Amino acid sequence: MKHRINMAAGTEPADILITNARVVDVFSGLVRQDSVAIGDGVFLGFGQREAREVVDAQGAYLLPGFIDAHIHLESSMVTPARFAEMALPHGTTSVVADPHELANVCGTAALRFLLASAQTLPLSIFLALPSCVPATPFEDSGAVLKAEDLAPFMDDPYVASLGEMMNYPGVLSGDPEVLEKLALSRSRRKPVDGHAPALLGRELDAYLCTGIANTHECTTAEEFHQNLMRGCRIFLRDGSAARNLPALAPLVTPGNCHRCAFCCDDRHASELLTAGHMDEVLRKAVALGMDPVTAVRLCTLNAAEAEGLPGKGAIAPGYDADCVLVDDLASFNVRMTFAGGRQIAAEGRMLVLLADPPLNDLTNTVRLAPLPDDVLALPLPSGRARVIRLHPGSLVTDAEEHDVACTNGLFDARQNDGLCKLAVVERHKATGKVGVGILAGYGLRNAAVATSVSHDSHNIVVCGDNDADMLAAVRRVAAMGGGIAVAGEGRILEELPLPVAGLMTHEAPETVVRALDAIHGLLHGHGIPANVAPLMALSFMALPVIPSLKLTARGLFSVADWRFVSVDAAARL
Structure with a gap:
């Protein structure tokens, strides 16, 4: 510390001096020409002084390092080191990463892995401890995380918050397990991230009075204002799965901007490689009319203050020396990235090599019971079935009833135009549970696709028009230790191994993107409509918290009735 004080006072040379920069001051909202000194991993101060290394900014803008206030790293399908190589x-x-997906598969091992990543990578990873593992009691996840499981992690300096509380019915009904997690977070003075789409009025009052601090689920002006007036911070989301920035950015004003931040929630590798990350969010916000310095505040200081990230979000003495040189405040083209006082990236390229901590505890996670050839048989004695109707671009499904053609009393997708067979195979504990149903609107013909990325419990979900290809795809996913497989005519046509929890790979992001492009092209060629995202749509068919009809390894689930129902419309469970 004495060395740091001496460098700041100018009696010893700083490590780095960035000169000729236009410094964006997120405290005052002003931009000024200045020099910034860095030493011992922090900002030391401003003005000319002696330094061991001088970086001439050549008039570029110097901003605090960007912060994503809420993201699931697993959405990139690559490990944290590979994600960091794209984001930095x-x-x-x-x-602020909520490892909800990893934790549903690997439990506390996922938390330990992310905390080890936080200690070794130049990308600062702060954890939002997953609050809903599993998301519902109607699924078969690989782990269950109760308050006592989370408690040992709460005081870790890399733990920022309790992750998004998706179980808002549990909050409103006073579920003891939910309240125990909320009390734990409150006792450790950690914020609680929210997740309660369309919750308004007294229900929102009841939800927020538990101490829930923010939401990234606002999609309308009414939700924005109702949350804001109740003191709930708003994370404006612009990710790969949901893009709410156009609706919300115009609502940010000088009077409320201090309560807003940016997040992606999900970011696919293809977008990280081509469009970028938070720099792309900044570009969009400014293009939508947001003041550039205000946008920078949302992406830096506001995010740090919302999640309680010490030393993050500003260029000021004692703050972590995370900063970015950009060409201007419209394109936000990044010239250089500094993290912890080190130059990490320049002109779109990493300057250092990154490695993940050991992955041993996150591999070999696919455990299937033997699958007999008739395991996907679907008897329909009445010939009338409850069917899940998929809608392009939406996670919400409809519940329909169809008269269907059967062969020997069994549903036969090839005899029913527009209908596919859907199945969910439990893959964590080899229980042998398999749920089978019918999906409309997917369109897949003469093939099957299976994936272990299946929200939120990440069992194997498979869809196709014949049992042989469906089983071949499931068995290939299991043989790879998780991933995505497309089968047709009895052979594997395309695949993407995801051996890390069945969700991610340590391979280069470019490899992932190429494989996904090939898989998407193949599936569209086998009948899936162009306006349906084949893997995204399939991965949410097993999530029984989003209306209206979904399928789990235990069977067909009616979200509206909050119970399991028979696929045979004439039968009752």
Whole structure:
């Protein structure tokens, strides 16, 4: 510390001096020409002084490092090190990661892995401890995380918050397990992230009075204002799955901007490689009319304050020396990224090599019971079936009833135009549970696709028009230790191994993107409509918290009735 004080006072040379920069001051909202000194991993101060290394900014804008206030790293399908290699050149130096997906598969081992990543990577990873593992009691996840499981992690300096409380019915009904987690977070003075789409009025009052601090689920002006007036911080979301920035950015004003931040929630590798990360969010916000310095505040200081990230979000003495040089405040083209006082990336390229901590506890997670050839048989004695109707671009499904053609009393997708067979195979504990149903609107013909990315419990979900290809795809996913497989005519046509929890790979992001492009092209060629995202749509068919009809390994679930129902419309469970 004495060395740091001496460098700041100018009696010893700083490590780095960035000169000729236009410094964006997120405290005052002003931009000034200045020099910034860095030493011992922090900002030391301003003005000319002696330094061991001088970086001439050549008039570029110097901003605090960008912060994603809420993201699921698993959405990129690559490990944290590979994610960091994509995000750092785009100026992201910190993320608040909710490892909800990993934790549903691997439990506390997922938390330990992410905390080890936080200690070794130049990307600052702060954890939002998953609050809903599993998401519902109607699924078969690989783990269950109760308050006592989370408690040992709460005081870790890399733990920022309790992750998004998706179980808002549990909050409103006073579910003891939910309340125990909320009390734990409150006792450790950690914020609680929210997740309660369309909750308004007294229900929102009841939800927020538990101490829930923010939401990234606002999609309308009414939701924005109702949350804001109740003191709930708003994370404006612009990710790969949901893009709410156009609706919300115009609502940010000088009077409320201090209560807003940016997040992606989900970010696919293809977008990280081509469009970027938080730099792309900044570009969009400014293009939508947001004041550039205000946008920078949302992406830096506001995010840090919302999630209680010490030393993050500003260029000021004692703050972590995370900063970004950009060409201007419209394109936000990143020239250089500094993290912890080190130059990490320049002109879109990493300057250091990154490695993940050991992955041993996150592999070999696919455990299937033997699958007999008739395991996917679907008897329909009445010939009338409850069917899940998929809608392009939406996670919400409809519940329909159809008269269907059967062969020997069994549903035969090839005899029913527009209908596919859907199945969910439990893959964590080899229980042998298999749920089978019918999906409309997917369109897949003469093939099957299976994936272990299946929200939120990540069992194997498979869809096709014949049992042989469906089983071949499931068995290939299991043989790879997780991933995605497309089968047709009895052979594997395309695949993407995801051996890390069945969700991610340590391979290069470019490899993932190429494989996904090939899989998507193949599936569209086998009948899936162009306006349906084949894997995204399939991965949410097993999530029984989003209306209206979904399928789990235990069977067909009616979200409206909050119970399991028979596929045979004439039968009752």
